[in-house]
Amino acid sequence: MRRSASKKKSGQSAESVTTDLFRSASSKASTKEMDRIDHLFNQYANRSSSLIDPEGIEELCSNLEVSHTDIRILMLAWKMKAEKQGYFTHEEWRRGLKALRADTISKLKKALPELEKEVRRPSNFADFYAYAFRYCLTEEKQKSIDIETICQLLEIVMGSTFRAQVDYFVEYLKIQNDYKVINMDQWMGLYRFCNEISFPDMGNYNPELAWPLILDNFVEWILEKQA
Amino acid sequence: MYYYFIAEFCSRSLEKSHLIMLKDIIVLEEGWPFMEAGVTKLHRILEELPEPAFESVQYMNLYTTIYNMCVQKPPHDFSQQLYDKYRGVIDDYNKQTVLPAIRKKHGEYMLRELVKRWANHKVLVRWLSRFFDYLDRYFVPRRNLLTLNSVGLTSFRDLVYQEIQSNAKDAVLELIHKEREGEQIDRSLLKNVIDVYCGNGMGEMVKYEEDFESFLLQDSASYYSRKASKWSQEDSCPDYMRKAEECLKLEKERVTNYLHSTTEPKLLGKVQNELLVVVAKQLIENEHSGCRALLRDDKMDDLSRMYKLYHPILQGLDPVADLFKQHVTAEGNALIKQAADAAINQDASAGGVQDQVLVRKEIELHDKYMVYVDECFQKHSLFHKALKEAFEVFCNKTVAGVSSAEILATYCDNILKTRGGSEKLSEEATEITLEKVVKLLVYISDKDLFAEFYRKKQARRLLFDRSGNDEHERSILTKLKELLGGQFTSKMEGMVTDITLAKEQQTNFADYLSASMTTKLGIDLTVTVLTTGFWPSYKTSDLNLPTEMVNCVEAFKTFYGTITKHRRLSWIYSLGTCHISGKFDKKSMELVVSTYQAAVLLLFNNAERLSYTEMLEQLNLSHEDLVRLLHSLSCGKYKILIKEPMSRTISKTDTFEFNSKFTDKMRRIRVPLPPMDERKKVVEDVDKDRRYAIDAALVRIMKSRKVLGHQQLVSECVEHLSKMFKPDIKMIKKRIEDLISRDYLERDSENPNTFKYVA
Numbered sequence: 001m002r003r004s005a006s007k008k009k010s011g012q013s014a015e016s017v018t019t020d021l022f023r024s025a026s027s028k029a030s031t032k033e034m035d036r037i038d039h040l041f042n043q044y045a046n047r048s049s050s051l052i053d054p055e056g057i058e059e060l061c062s063n064l065e066v067s068h069t070d071i072r073i074l075m076l077a078w079k080m081k082a083e084k085q086g087y088f089t090h091e092e093w094r095r096g097l098k099a100l101r102a103d104t105i106s107k108l109k110k111a112l113p114e115l116e117k118e119v120r121r122p123s124n125f126a127d128f129y130a131y132a133f134r135y136c137l138t139e140e141k142q143k144s145i146d147i148e149t150i151c152q153l154l155e156i157v158m159g160s161t162f163r164a165q166v167d168y169f170v171e172y173l174k175i176q177n178d179y180k181v182i183n184m185d186q187w188m189g190l191y192r193f194c195n196e197i198s199f200p201d202m203g204n205y206n207p208e209l210a211w212p213l214i215l216d217n218f219v220e221w222i223l224e225k226q227a
Numbered sequence: 228m229y230y231y232f233i234a235e236f237c238s239r240s241l242e243k244s245h246l247i248m249l250k251d252i253i254v255l256e257e258g259w260p261f262m263e264a265g266v267t268k269l270h271r272i273l274e275e276l277p278e279p280a281f282e283s284v285q286y287m288n289l290y291t292t293i294y295n296m297c298v299q300k301p302p303h304d305f306s307q308q309l310y311d312k313y314r315g316v317i318d319d320y321n322k323q324t325v326l327p328a329i330r331k332k333h334g335e336y337m338l339r340e341l342v343k344r345w346a347n348h349k350v351l352v353r354w355l356s357r358f359f360d361y362l363d364r365y366f367v368p369r370r371n372l373l374t375l376n377s378v379g380l381t382s383f384r385d386l387v388y389q390e391i392q393s394n395a396k397d398a399v400l401e402l403i404h405k406e407r408e409g410e411q412i413d414r415s416l417l418k419n420v421i422d423v424y425c426g427n428g429m430g431e432m433v434k435y436e437e438d439f440e441s442f443l444l445q446d447s448a449s450y451y452s453r454k455a456s457k458w459s460q461e462d463s464c465p466d467y468m469r470k471a472e473e474c475l476k477l478e479k480e481r482v483t484n485y486l487h488s489t490t491e492p493k494l495l496g497k498v499q500n501e502l503l504v505v506v507a508k509q510l511i512e513n514e515h516s517g518c519r520a521l522l523r524d525d526k527m528d529d530l531s532r533m534y535k536l537y538h539p540i541l542q543g544l545d546p547v548a549d550l551f552k553q554h555v556t557a558e559g560n561a562l563i564k565q566a567a568d569a570a571i572n573q574d575a576s577a578g579g580v581q582d583q584v585l586v587r588k589e590i591e592l593h594d595k596y597m598v599y600v601d602e603c604f605q606k607h608s609l610f611h612k613a614l615k616e617a618f619e620v621f622c623n624k625t626v627a628g629v630s631s632a633e634i635l636a637t638y639c640d641n642i643l644k645t646r647g648g649s650e651k652l653s654e655e656a657t658e659i660t661l662e663k664v665v666k667l668l669v670y671i672s673d674k675d676l677f678a679e680f681y682r683k684k685q686a687r688r689l690l691f692d693r694s695g696n697d698e699h700e701r702s703i704l705t706k707l708k709e710l711l712g713g714q715f716t717s718k719m720e721g722m723v724t725d726i727t728l729a730k731e732q733q734t735n736f737a738d739y740l741s742a743s744m745t746t747k748l749g750i751d752l753t754v755t756v757l758t759t760g761f762w763p764s765y766k767t768s769d770l771n772l773p774t775e776m777v778n779c780v781e782a783f784k785t786f787y788g789t790i791t792k793h794r795r796l797s798w799i800y801s802l803g804t805c806h807i808s809g810k811f812d813k814k815s816m817e818l819v820v821s822t823y824q825a826a827v828l829l830l831f832n833n834a835e836r837l838s839y840t841e842m843l844e845q846l847n848l849s850h851e852d853l854v855r856l857l858h859s860l861s862c863g864k865y866k867i868l869i870k871e872p873m874s875r876t877i878s879k880t881d882t883f884e885f886n887s888k889f890t891d892k893m894r895r896i897r898v899p900l901p902p903m904d905e906r907k908k909v910v911e912d913v914d915k916d917r918r919y920a921i922d923a924a925l926v927r928i929m930k931s932r933k934v935l936g937h938q939q940l941v942s943e944c945v946e947h948l949s950k951m952f953k954p955d956i957k958m959i960k961k962r963i964e965d966l967i968s969r970d971y972l973e974r975d976s977e978n979p980n981t982f983k984y985v986a
């Protein structure tokens with residue numbers, strides 16, 4: 001045991017010594033950062049549950065000067081990989097803020113535009129979009145989300161980029177009777193729809209392909225309306 | 228000495244038949260004139276000048292002369308010269324005599340001369356080559372030269388044939404034209420002329436084909452093209468077809484009579500093309516007399532002709548088959564409309580008589596046009612298909628809200644049931660009708676719907692119509708099984724078997740009762756035990772049975788317990804029948820009613836008057852059931868109960884009283900209880916079954932394929948299920964989505980149009 005330990009020491013080169021010093025310096029810095037992150041956490045967290053609960057999130061939002069229905073909060077949740085809607089655990093908080101390199105509110109606020117850019121990158125957005133759905137599943141075995149919530153979620157997530165599609169789809173969801181809930185497959189189908197199908201003519205939509213039935217019906221409804 | 232001998236010989240004419248044996252050399256200048264004399268004689272014979280025929284000695288002399296001149300040792304071996312002179316002789320004759328003779332004449336005369344000269348030539352060559360034969364034995368093969376015969380033929384070909392063949396061809400075509408226009412011509416002459424063409428091909432058909440046949444085909448094509456234009460303007464379709472048929476026949480004869488057999492397919496092809504192919508559309512689709520009109524007017528002979536004419540032509544029958552399909556479809560649609568119109572004019576309770584008429588007419592239509600397929604169209608698959616597709620179009624149409632599946636099931640029911648069914652048919656007629664009905668079923672896409680309606684009606688027949696004919700019940704099931712497989716009919720067959728077994732069991736029950744000392748029922752009880760899976764589903768009821776019946780039921784339960792402990796009995800009183808004795812003022816009567824109706828009536832054994840609500844409570848029935856029952860007993864034909872107030876419908880505030888004044892001329896009456904409308908339930912049940920069937924098919928397909936594109940999955944699913952029903956594409960999509968959410972399938976992450984099986 002001792003031998004190996006001494007081996008280590010004797011094996012140390014001059015270079016690795018500097019690396020070590022650097023590491024310890026940066027680790028000191030990172031520890032400091034983490035401390036500040038933790039400190040920030042405690043500002044919003046509920047004492048008894050040690051979680052940031054909806055109240056805490058409200059406060060966070062007002063400090064960040066964003067509405068709590070703003071997509072950027074959802075994006076933050078995504079970055080944190082937060083599991084439960086309305087709550088951030090200590091772990092999640094650390095994860096998110098560390099990744100954003102934000103240990104103060106002002107830094108966090110400044111990081112938001114950058115975060116938004118990152119999420120909106122096509123490679124990330126699909127993942128974010130799916131995450132948004134899962135985030136709304138509150139019960140354990142729940143697989144679908146009710147129409148009302150879907151409409152709100154759609155507004156938040158896609159409202160700024162696909163205004164027309166969202167408006168039409170929300171209108172349709174409210175008047176149709178076939179579906180009372182939307183599942184993940186249909187949710188993702190809608191994302192593909194917005195990205196691939198030209199709107200509002202939908203000339204390249206082919207109902208014989210594997211589009212979810214609800215979209216077939218949606219397209220039929222729009223075309224009837226336009227006729 | 229020998230030279231003198233020869234000279235002397237030569238000066239003599241050949242008429243003198245002396246056999247000469249020459250042992251010494253014959254020089255060409257002497258031998259050749261001898262030969263020439265023979266040639267001259269030959270010429271004279273051919274020119275039909277007075278000249279006696281060759282005697283064998285003369286022939287032998289000529290032959291020997293040649294022989295000698297060939298076997299002599301060089302420089303007296305004159306083979307080459309003789310060979311050339313042989314050719315020269317023939318060429319000269321052709322140039323100087325034959326060709327001018329033919330050229331002098333024209334038209335048919337020219338042809339005759341040609342034929343004569345050709346025949347002569349063959350004789351000439353035959354004789355000459357006999358004289359010069361020795362050359363053929365050694366000289367010709369050794370030097371690899373043309374045989375004497377070939378030399379002879381080539382001479383004719385190059386000097387005579389080449390010159391006159393074009394004119395001859397024109398003359399022949401002119402004669403053929405005349406014959407086509409109806410004139411008589413000399414056929415054997417033409418045959419001989421054709422032989423000239425064939426003969427000059429040196430064993431190949433090339434001369435015939437290039438110098439004659441190709442022109443014949445062209446000429447025929449233009450001839451028939453003109454005829455086609457004219458006739459298609461002037462003639463009706465049937466008349467045109469008759470003419471075309473005749474032309475084809477005549478052209479075929481023409482080939483047989485004087486053309487070469489290889490010309491037949493080519494010539495007929497041209498004629499067909501001009502007379503039939505080019506004008507096909509005009510002819511077949513002619514408004515007044517074309518295919519449509521022929522079908523409309525049942526002109527089977529003309530249609531047969533049309534088939535015969537267009538059958539050998541590639542895709543020629545397609546437009547005919549298409550018009551046939553359109554016609555049958557239109558006729559079928561007309562029947563549907565008729566039935567729909569009749570339905571509007573009749574009231575609902577007429578019970579769809581027009582539906583039954585419809586089925587009968589559909590069968591008649593099918594029979595009629597099947598004859599067409601068999602007789603006019605020679606059972607050709609194209610027409611079988613056309614008929615099938617036509618029937619599939621209209622046989623699936625709904626009439627006045629009733630699906631074709633139900634209509635057909637009702638039709639079968641009417642044939643099979645004894646009470647209230649259609650006219651009684653003979654045994655044989657029934658069999659035949661059932662056969663035809665099953666054939667119609669092939670065209671119906673919702674076969675599962677038919678099965679369900681059939682099953683429901685079969686149940687009613689088996690349970691209530693006991694005088695029915697089991698033979699026929701089994702017979703139609705056999706036919707259905709043959710057509711659609713055992714799975715289709717297994718439940719129905721099970722039902723029929725249940726009834727047979729129930730009879731046996733009833734005997735056992737009766738024995739059990741008589742053997743038992745303690746169990747005395749006081750009522751005759753018959754129980755029919757049904758196997759749940761086979762029969763349609765029925766609601767069990769919580770009807771409070773009259774006490775008399777309760778004992779019976781208990782007795783049977785005990786008896787059944789002695790047979791088996793592994794079965795559970797559910798009692799369906801709604802299917803029961805009861806014979807009650809009604810003691811009315813005027814006379815006692817036997818009332819045949821359902822068990823439910825009996826339960827209602829028996830309440831009045833213990834009460835004068837009962838209110839709706841009292842009865843509801845005592846019987847433990849639903850409102851729907853009680854209303855129906857009371858209606859049948861107080862508002863229908865037989866008013867066993869008096870309703871207060873006397874309105875036509877039952878309301879919850881009514882009160883009822885036993886109608887002691889009731890009577891009828893019969894001793895026994897059946898008080899009908901109209902059945903509930905099953906249609907909605909049947910459709911619901913079938914829809915539910917279809918959802919399971921689609922799920923099962925989808926899973927089965929994906930399990931074996933593992934990965935499959937959406938469109939392929941859908942089409943395979945439709946294929947799988949096509950025997951029983953035509954699945955709605957939207958429903959399939961919905962089931963796929965359902966299976967995804969139940970984790971049987973998943974969408975491929977790379978390609979959203981592809982699905983993967985989740986093990």
